Amino acid sequence: MARAWHLKSRPEGMPTADNFELKDVDLPPLGDGMIRIRNHWLSVDPYMRGRMNDAKSYVPPFQVGQPLEGGAVGEVVESKADGFAAGDQVVHMGGWRDEAVVPAQAARKLPDLGAEPQQFLGVLGTTGATAYFGLLDAASAKEGDIVFVSAAAGAVGSVAVQIAKAKGMTVIGSAGGAPKCDYVRSLGADQVMDYRAAPILKSLAGAAPEGIDVYFDNVGGDHLDAALALARNHARFAICGMIQGYNKREATSLKFAMRVIAARIRLQGFLVFDYQSRMEEFYRDMAGWLKSGAVKSRETVVEGLEQTPEAFLGLFRGANVGKMLVKL
Amino acid sequence: MARAWHLKSRPEGMPTADNFELKDVDLPPLGDGMIRIRNHWLSVDPYMRGRMNDAKSYVPPFQVGQPLEGGAVGEVVESKADGFAAGDQVVHMGGWRDEAVVPAQAARKLPDLGAEPQQFLGVLGTTGATAYFGLLDAASAKEGDIVFVSAAAGAVGSVAVQIAKAKGMTVIGSAGGAPKCDYVRSLGADQVMDYRAAPILKSLAGAAPEGIDVYFDNVGGDHLDAALALARNHARFAICGMIQGYNKREATSLKFAMRVIAARIRLQGFLVFDYQSRMEEFYRDMAGWLKSGAVKSRETVVEGLEQTPEAFLGLFRGANVGKMLVKL
Numbered sequence: 001m002a003r004a005w006h007l008k009s010r011p012e013g014m015p016t017a018d019n020f021e022l023k024d025v026d027l028p029p030l031g032d033g034m035i036r037i038r039n040h041w042l043s044v045d046p047y048m049r050g051r052m053n054d055a056k057s058y059v060p061p062f063q064v065g066q067p068l069e070g071g072a073v074g075e076v077v078e079s080k081a082d083g084f085a086a087g088d089q090v091v092h093m094g095g096w097r098d099e100a101v102v103p104a105q106a107a108r109k110l111p112d113l114g115a116e117p118q119q120f121l122g123v124l125g126t127t128g129a130t131a132y133f134g135l136l137d138a139a140s141a142k143e144g145d146i147v148f149v150s151a152a153a154g155a156v157g158s159v160a161v162q163i164a165k166a167k168g169m170t171v172i173g174s175a176g177g178a179p180k181c182d183y184v185r186s187l188g189a190d191q192v193m194d195y196r197a198a199p200i201l202k203s204l205a206g207a208a209p210e211g212i213d214v215y216f217d218n219v220g221g222d223h224l225d226a227a228l229a230l231a232r233n234h235a236r237f238a239i240c241g242m243i244q245g246y247n248k249r250e251a252t253s254l255k256f257a258m259r260v261i262a263a264r265i266r267l268q269g270f271l272v273f274d275y276q277s278r279m280e281e282f283y284r285d286m287a288g289w290l291k292s293g294a295v296k297s298r299e300t301v302v303e304g305l306e307q308t309p310e311a312f313l314g315l316f317r318g319a320n321v322g323k324m325l326v327k328l
Numbered sequence: 329m330a331r332a333w334h335l336k337s338r339p340e341g342m343p344t345a346d347n348f349e350l351k352d353v354d355l356p357p358l359g360d361g362m363i364r365i366r367n368h369w370l371s372v373d374p375y376m377r378g379r380m381n382d383a384k385s386y387v388p389p390f391q392v393g394q395p396l397e398g399g400a401v402g403e404v405v406e407s408k409a410d411g412f413a414a415g416d417q418v419v420h421m422g423g424w425r426d427e428a429v430v431p432a433q434a435a436r437k438l439p440d441l442g443a444e445p446q447q448f449l450g451v452l453g454t455t456g457a458t459a460y461f462g463l464l465d466a467a468s469a470k471e472g473d474i475v476f477v478s479a480a481a482g483a484v485g486s487v488a489v490q491i492a493k494a495k496g497m498t499v500i501g502s503a504g505g506a507p508k509c510d511y512v513r514s515l516g517a518d519q520v521m522d523y524r525a526a527p528i529l530k531s532l533a534g535a536a537p538e539g540i541d542v543y544f545d546n547v548g549g550d551h552l553d554a555a556l557a558l559a560r561n562h563a564r565f566a567i568c569g570m571i572q573g574y575n576k577r578e579a580t581s582l583k584f585a586m587r588v589i590a591a592r593i594r595l596q597g598f599l600v601f602d603y604q605s606r607m608e609e610f611y612r613d614m615a616g617w618l619k620s621g622a623v624k625s626r627e628t629v630v631e632g633l634e635q636t637p638e639a640f641l642g643l644f645r646g647a648n649v650g651k652m653l654v655k656l
Binding site: 058220240253257259260261264266271 | 570573594
């Protein structure tokens with residue numbers, strides 16, 4: 001018997017606690033090639049909001065009445081799969097629950113990088129890999145570039161800021177409220193803008209009088225528009241997320257869309273899943289940065305399976321600094 | 329003495345004849361390295377509207393009270409420059425007037441490709457090169473791709489359609505009204521949509537049930553949004569123009585902006601001026617297509633210098649099929 005969070009109803013706009021239900025579930029018998037995992041850490045991520053809509057996207061939508069899924073780190077408690085044994089620590093997608101049975105090929109044993117297990121949901125997980133491949137591949141960011149990172153105190157943004165600094169870029173970050181701005185400053189950002197204190201376009205014009213070469217977009221909307229306004233010639237935008245739009249159906253309104261032409265801007269949408277074959281490269285660089293202190297891991301931890309929806313909802317209130325995790 | 333169109337006042341929104349004034353001008357004395365050209369053909373292009381605003385862009389704005397500029401083809405009548413002699417046919421930027429004195433390095437002798445002189449303002453000029461480099465470089469379009477071209481009866485769009493067909497792509501074109509749609513069909517487009525007859529999103533969903541790989545954007549606004557809605561994974565958009573937005577200050581409203589992420593779309597703004605070093609490649613391919621009949625040149629010709637503003641204003645009413653030219 002396990003306990004798993006289910007989608008009780010599809011959210012309209014901003015999700016609420018009423019959209020979720022914690023229920024007992026029977027685990028399937030452990031077939032050949034399967035492993036049973038006791039989860040210790042669960043990940044909640046903004047992209048999960050999209051899966052709660054009944055819409056076709058890059059991952060199938062969650063179904064009403066069915067368990068939710070998400071990243072998790074746990075310990076193998078029973079294995080019928082070659083190469084996996086009880087006691088192995090693994091990262092997998094059977095989250096939002098305390099115990100899961102999954103095919104072994106859907107789990108990855110934590111590589112021995114001297115890191116904490118939960119870091120494989122953060123700086124060493126899809127979160128960190130999103131920042132890494134988004135910045136260096138989708139945006140082709142390089143030494144000397146002036147880089148604007150939105151939601152720079154968030155899970156992905158905070159890692160993007162640190163990678164950019166480690167690679168010799170000038171970094172401008174945006175965040176909401178003084179404590180988050182202080183955190184972004186502590187990561188080494190050259191300029192920090194509080195988007196609650198002034199319109200982001202005005203702030204960015206002040207912070208980047210000569211414009212920006214790269215924009216790492218986690219926000220969309222007014223942040224994307226400001227980046228278009230301030231983009232230098234041949235600027236590259238990595239479009240990672242648009243959290244401003246996840247809970248509303250309003251159109252994105254861009255006053256500066258036409259600058260794409262005059263400044264020859266490249267906007268590149270990307271998903272970290274496309275970089276699975278390059279994870280070793282990421283592990284190598286990120287482990288090095290963690291060891292040297294160039295990248296520091298920061299987590300906001302909520303305790304207890306019962307608190308998982310609350311942790312998820314907090315993402316849209318900006319309740320997290322760094323990676324939001326649930327500890328079981 | 330020459331006659332040249334001047335910017336009398338900056339247009340607010342849609343330009344009118346009142347914004348232009350034809351005046352006599354003294355030509356400067358012919359210094360060393362200069363040539364005097366009698367123009368035979370003038371080009372009017374949508375991008376010129378942007379230069380009529382007092383705004384920084386990739387080319388300096390036109391100044392009130394000063395002559396306008398634009399592409400032109402003419403004959404050298406006097407030369408103090410090596411390599412240029414009276415009788416040479418040249419293409420240059422001293423348009424919107426009957427006679428011009430320009431530095432020889434700002435003029436290009438028409439290459440001997442067996443083409444009509446005015447074609448160097450159209451299929452063999454920046455218009456054709458815009459279609460060529462936009463489609464094949466900015467959008468990385470290749471054989472087998474499903475390509476959506478907006479304003480497909482326009483100067484650039486009509487060439488883009490024909491290049492795409494010559495390269496073995498499936499082409500969907502949009503245009504306004506039945507005669508233009510017939511013209512696009514005659515260019516070999518597989519599907520043609522009349523954007524005046526139905527919302528473009530609905531039409532595109534019908535014309536491209538499996539989605540599009542490439543979008544060649546001349547329009548922006550609702551056309552760009554429809555392309556975002558229908559884009560397949562890893563689609564590439566060449567952002568060439570957004571004529572919908574040139575005369576109004578409204579923001580571009582995109583309901584489907586977020587699809588950039590899920591479908592990993594690349595939007596690439598571009599300017600043909602960045603491809604000057606690759607013009608030989610363009611001339612070679614385009615001359616071959618003209619010879620084989622794969623690309624046909626089509627022009628809308630207005631007669632007389634006096635009609636230049638009218639020709640220009642016609643661009644925004646959709647008065648042209650193919651390239652809009654003024655014949656002197």
